[in-house]
Amino acid sequence: MxxxxxxxxxxxxxxxxxxxxxxxxxxxxxxxxxxxxxxxxxxxxxxxxxxxxxxxxxxxxxxxxxxxxxxxxxxxxxxxxxxxxxxxxxxxxxxxxxxxxxxxxxxxxxxxxxxxxxxxxxxxxxxxxxxxxxxxxxxxxxxxxxxxxxxxxxxxxxxxxxxxxxxxxxxxxxxxxxxxxxxxxxxxxxxxxxxxxxxxxxxxxxxxTMAYQECETLPFKTLKAEFLGTLRRAVERSVEGAGAGTGTFLSGGTDSSTLAAVLGQVSGRPARSYSIGFDAPGYDEMAYARLAARHFGTVHHERYVTADDIVDAVPRIAAVFDQPFGNASAVAAYCCAQMARADGVTRLLGGDGGDELFGGNERYARQALFARYDRVPSLLRQVIVEPLLFKVAVGQRHKLLCKARSYIEQASLPLPARMESYNLLQRYGHRSVLEDDFLRDVDPDAPLASLNEAYWLTQGHSQINQMLAMDMKFTLADNDLPKVAGACELAGVEAAFPFLDDAMVAFSARLAPRQKLKGTRLRYFFKQALRDTLPPAILRKEKHGFGLPFGLWVQQHQGLRQLAFDSLSDLKGRGIVRAGFIDTLQSRHLAEHPAYHGTMVWVLMMLEQWLRQHHDGAADFVRGRDERESAGG
The missing domain is CATH 3.60.20.10 (Aminohydrolase, N-terminal nucleophile (Ntn) domain)
Structure with missing residues (x-):
């Protein structure tokens, strides 16, 4: 590295x-x-x-x-x-x-x-x-x-x-x-x-620090010209020194498609683009990547990742990350970078950062819907709506009533806790998952406290900017950037991120909240500015990413199942996760909902794989929070 x-x-x-x-x-x-x-x-x-x-x-x-x-x-x-x-x-x-x-x-x-x-x-x-x-x-x-x-x-x-x-x-x-x-x-x-x-x-x-201005008043035409110029210069800086050895990830989403277009403009030749697909229902987005490649005339390369590829990649992925890392899409990024390296590419452009700068994650629209409940007068909520749904109609199982109850239950939670209602560890219950001895030196409230700190300390006063600031840290700096950088490192390719160019970041901070999220319309300014560049189907496309059909394949592929279950079996002896939880996860939960519970199988498998690669023997912990923190300042 x-x-x-x-x-x-x-x-x-x-x-x-x-x-x-x-x-x-x-x-x-x-x-x-x-x-x-x-x-x-x-x-x-x-x-x-x-x-x-x-x-x-x-x-x-x-x-x-x-x-x-x-x-x-x-x-x-x-x-x-x-x-x-x-x-x-x-x-x-x-x-x-x-x-x-x-x-x-x-x-x-x-x-x-x-x-x-x-x-x-x-x-x-x-x-x-x-x-x-x-x-x-x-x-x-x-x-x-x-x-x-x-x-x-x-x-x-x-x-x-x-x-x-x-x-x-x-x-x-x-x-x-x-x-x-x-x-x-x-x-x-x-x-x-x-x-x-x-x-x-x-x-x-x-x-x-990110300084959100929240009140941009320049005309759209002026902003669009500035945005396109800033984007072009960001791509130029990202390819400096690499020349013809530059390529780009191409998922068919707005960010990667935009980079494919601008890379071709900047270099004066068709961009070299690389895409990954999965032969599994609901996971393959190769059609959008092909659409973008045709539209921009890229020199396009494709690879379909198989379960055998995952078996081969898992130990390598665990080795390249210097801390436990459980984002399964790192495998897809690695396979894509591997393909690019074999084609002579030495630097790959990644579209990471676009969502967090311009408002592209689906949860931003979902949380905007929940926020509307806050604008209902409190007297109406407390005297009429909530008593009607939770007391008078408590025994009713009508679909619309159930949806209304679920909506109000979530809307009543404050942000960012509301976004964690589907967190796997919270759903299972940490005491059901983890050993008592391990939990003695853990603060279960620390993760949510760190989310709260990032959410409330931002200079953005609107909900969308507070969410963006939080995601700049947790989604981008802690997750997506290490994922792409580590995967590229393993493949011998350098990663570059044009959307994180300082000028591009500063430009996004000046946009008004409504230019990032207009009602529930994501990336409003971004998409309007690129209407003459991107194909309409890509502008309308819902975000998907390099999701891995791991939960499905782990039940069908003998080698992948053995790798996962052997890893979980060895993890039982490390004093972290309860053996009973692992047994239930494998024998019951995974079969009930492969995609959902397969995520936890992956996370636990990658923890064991990381421990094998980086920390031989049984888990050796430092006990006592003061001792753990004293050396770090």
Whole structure:
């Protein structure tokens, strides 16, 4: 996995350069395991940093006790393009502005600045969270950091015990959300955040936050021209340095179809597009991808993923992610990237971010419907509607009455808790799923508390912008971006995300709420602006994504069933999930509703697969929340 790593020691050791060079190479080894990216390092007596990255994505500086490492393809804000002396310019910005120097960077990056003489350091990541940084701080070791938990854990002073809360959060979210990490004592920077370390003390702060303006008044024609120009420039920046080696995912949705169109315009030749299909009813969307490919004249490639492909991919997927990751569509993304790599593609454009910027997720419309109930006068709700449905007609099983009760029950819950009513772990009940000993060191309310924090701390005052801000973190930075980046890494392809270009993000923040969600019409401005570009069928298409027919196939395919059930059998002995729950899940729930309960089978299977790949032996937990958090700051 490409990335950066290093440390700033609490105490400088004389003549430690040679030992430090060996240690930084050990930490960096996991970063280039899959793509064999070039490794460059800078080493001092009390610090070291290394970057593993492809050409043009590594920037280092070392002079007078100041070490700077920068991973990614950023540029200084306002600069016309890539700057080969970027790390040296960051050295000057650090001297002039200190910790806020990172705010001068635009684009995807992870940054470390290590000042040995002042015993001071700065870590930062980009605004969208495209790149990650884990860190750990102890009085004995100082500050340790790396783009992946595995690279950080390779330092002899790093913690290797698992954090029970992180595993609980994984079972709730199907990934480990930041700032938490799977290893106790490790923490992660959030998008647009920096960490300042000085003389053993840590401070975290946001150098950037999404500032929703909510009252755009420019005419549509003006906005459309600005949007299309911004989009074109974002794609141009995303393909810089890759040229003909650039391709694009093409699902047939609005985002990927838009990128296929603009990529062709920017490159002056037909875009190279890649699509995945499933030979299963309700899961195959290849027809939309073909429609887009024909419409834009792309050089199109298709692959149908089979159950055998899943059996082959599961251990690989578990290995490439440095934390447990349960999004099954990572397999489809990997197979797609694998196909592109075999075709000579070195960089793939992903449409991730479009939904979270312009209002494209179906739940936004659904929650807008629920919000209408809040506008019904409280006297009418409490005196007439609710007593009629829940008391007078309590015994009635009429379909419309049942729907009305369900609507009011959900509408009465506050956001974001209302969106979690279908959460699998909540539906089963965490005490029915998890062992008592495991739960003793877990706060079951922590996941919802983190959702509440993201929802209510946003600068957006409208419901749609609050939901978008929450999804920018949990859906995008914690889930979709790691999914695509990890899948591409495994296939040896670099991922790029034009919709997360800083200018595009800033443009979306200026749109009024009604331009993102008009009534229940999703992506209103986005679709209106692209009416002359996208085929009508794609503009009308409902969102689907790379859903995997795992629940269906696990019952039909012997090899996949054996892989899943063997994994769950081994998971029983780790002291996390109750054996009785696993037995019931396999023997009864899965047969009752394969698609629904198959998700939990997948999540548990991937947890066991991850533990096998990254954490040999029985699960080793740190007990006690204070101990888990003390090292992370």
């Amino acid at each position: 490409s990335g950066l790593c290093g440390w700033l020691a609490a105490h400088e050791a004389p003549d430690a350069t040679r030992a430090n060079a060996r240690l930084i190479a050990r930490m960096a080894a996991p970063l280039s395991r899959y793509d064999a990216s070039a490794l460059t390092a800078v080493v001092g007596n009390g610090s070291a940093a290394a970057v593993a990255a492809g050409a043009g994505a590594s920037h280092l500086y070392h002079k007078d006790g100041l070490l700077i490492a920068l991973w990614g393809r950023p540029q200084l804000a306002g600069a016309p393009g890539a700057d080969p002396a970027l790390a040296a310019r960051m050295a000057q910005l650090w001297r002039n502005y200190g910790a806020t120097a990172c705010a001068s960077l635009a684009g995807p990056f992870a940054l470390c600045i290590l000042d040995e003489f002042a015993n001071e350091a700065l870590l930062a990541v980009d605004r969208g969270g495209v790149h990650a940084l884990h860190y750990q701080c102890t009085p004995q070791q100082g500050l340790l950091f790396a783009s992946s938990a595995e690279a950080l854990a390779a330092h002899p002073g790093a913690a290797r015990a698992l954090d029970p809360q992180a595993l609980y959060n994984y079972l709730y979210f199907h990934m480990v959300p930041g700032p938490g990490a799977v290893y106790a004592g490790q923490r992660r920077l959030l998008p647009g955040e920096y960490l300042h370390y000085r003389a053993g003390k840590l401070s975290r702060a946001a150098y950037w």
